[in-house]
Amino acid sequence: MTLALEWAAKGLYTTSPNPRVGCVIVRDGVVIGAGHTQPAGQAHAEIQALRDAEARGKDVRGATAYVTLEPCNHFGRTPPCSDALVRAGLGRVVAAMVDPNPLVAGQGLARLAAAGIAVSSGLHEAEARELNIGFLSRMQRGLPWVRLKTAASLDGMTALHNGASQWITGPEARADGHAWRARACAILTGIGTVKADDPQLNVRAVETTRQPRRVIVDSRLEIDPAARVLAGAASWIVAAVPDPAKEAVLRAAGHEVILLPNESGKVDLPALMRELGRRDINELHVEAGAKLNGSMIREGCVDELLVYLAPTLLGEAQGMFALPALTSLDQQKRLRFHDIHPLGEDLRILARFTHTKE
Numbered sequence: 001m002t003l004a005l006e007w008a009a010k011g012l013y014t015t016s017p018n019p020r021v022g023c024v025i026v027r028d029g030v031v032i033g034a035g036h037t038q039p040a041g042q043a044h045a046e047i048q049a050l051r052d053a054e055a056r057g058k059d060v061r062g063a064t065a066y067v068t069l070e071p072c073n074h075f076g077r078t079p080p081c082s083d084a085l086v087r088a089g090l091g092r093v094v095a096a097m098v099d100p101n102p103l104v105a106g107q108g109l110a111r112l113a114a115a116g117i118a119v120s121s122g123l124h125e126a127e128a129r130e131l132n133i134g135f136l137s138r139m140q141r142g143l144p145w146v147r148l149k150t151a152a153s154l155d156g157m158t159a160l161h162n163g164a165s166q167w168i169t170g171p172e173a174r175a176d177g178h179a180w181r182a183r184a185c186a187i188l189t190g191i192g193t194v195k196a197d198d199p200q201l202n203v204r205a206v207e208t209t210r211q212p213r214r215v216i217v218d219s220r221l222e223i224d225p226a227a228r229v230l231a232g233a234a235s236w237i238v239a240a241v242p243d244p245a246k247e248a249v250l251r252a253a254g255h256e257v258i259l260l261p262n263e264s265g266k267v268d269l270p271a272l273m274r275e276l277g278r279r280d281i282n283e284l285h286v287e288a289g290a291k292l293n294g295s296m297i298r299e300g301c302v303d304e305l306l307v308y309l310a311p312t313l314l315g316e317a318q319g320m321f322a323l324p325a326l327t328s329l330d331q332q333k334r335l336r337f338h339d340i341h342p343l344g345e346d347l348r349i350l351a352r353f354t355h356t357k358e
Contacts, residue, residue, distance in 0.1 A: 017280035023049040032058035046081040061089035070099040073108040096128035134282030157314035172344030178205035184285035190292035191218040294322035
């Protein structure tokens with residue numbers, strides 16, 4: 001199963017909106033076939049592993065398949081994998097976890113068991129869940145898993161008062177940030193960041209065949225159609241105040257304007273998260289300024305913080321999150337450290353809000 005998880009990780013940047021799944025087929029302790037899920041509409045991990053075994057000239061009848069997610073039992077873009085495993089004559093299937101997709105939800109394993117194949121699940125489940133944390137979030141909550149990324153000094157500053165911020169962290173941390181971008185289905189930012197930095201918000205520091213969708217929160221549709229964030233791919237601009245003329249310009253350039261106002265005339269962020277879930281966004285990567293960061297946290301829209309800390313002090317400057325002052329420590333928002341990892345001279349911290357169910 002450890003090897004199957006390694007195969008699943010090969011699809012970290014490519015399988016969206018499908019889960020990242022790996023499969024290895026074993027006979028007498030020897031791997032005779034292996035594969036991972038291909039981009040949407042192409043073969044799933046089990047089919048890839050069966051094809052690999054066939055290419056090696058191996059007979060899979062009676063063999064054991066280790067798969068990181070329960071084989072599907074429904075027709076989507078591809079036929080059911082459970083049927084393929086039955087036809088191939090597998091003797092045993094071990095799944096790391098049951099698929100939370102309501103279209104599967106135990107039915108894949110049940111189909112295998114009904115055909116006389118020995119089945120079990122739960123082996124290395126924690127690792128399998130972590131690999132597909134966004135897919136599980138969308139299936140179970142109807143929401144993407146939201147990861148808010150920021151880079152700061154040890155005193156929590158992200159930029160000087162004049163906006164200068166390049167570069168607080170080193171090249172290793174910046175490359176790692178691009179890897180997290182690459183695994184996301186979409187990258188979200190705000191109009192403030194677009195105006196101040198004119199970012200591209202694409203993946204450049206790691207190899208990927210797929211660029212995440214870019215989502216811009218822009219309540220009054222102030223974005224310049226020539227902004228770099230809109231270049232090269234269709235983006236979603238989320239507004240609260242309609243502007244038919246501006247909307248027409250953006251739509252003519254291939255972008256979509258989504259109107260989601262709240263009672264205050266701003267973008268309804270919880271409604272946006274639900275909309276992104278409906279649009280098959282598994283993992284949402286947020287790179288924004290302190291104001292939008294604070295709003296996302298206040299509205300309960302963030303599951304985890306991805307913080308890069310540099311060993312430097314900037315003094316009074318721009319902070320990470322614009323949050324209101326508290327009158328009691330009972331009001332503080334609690335997180336738990338999930339992972340702490342050194343990168344060059346910097347430190348990467350992954351911290352999850354305690355209200356979040358993984």
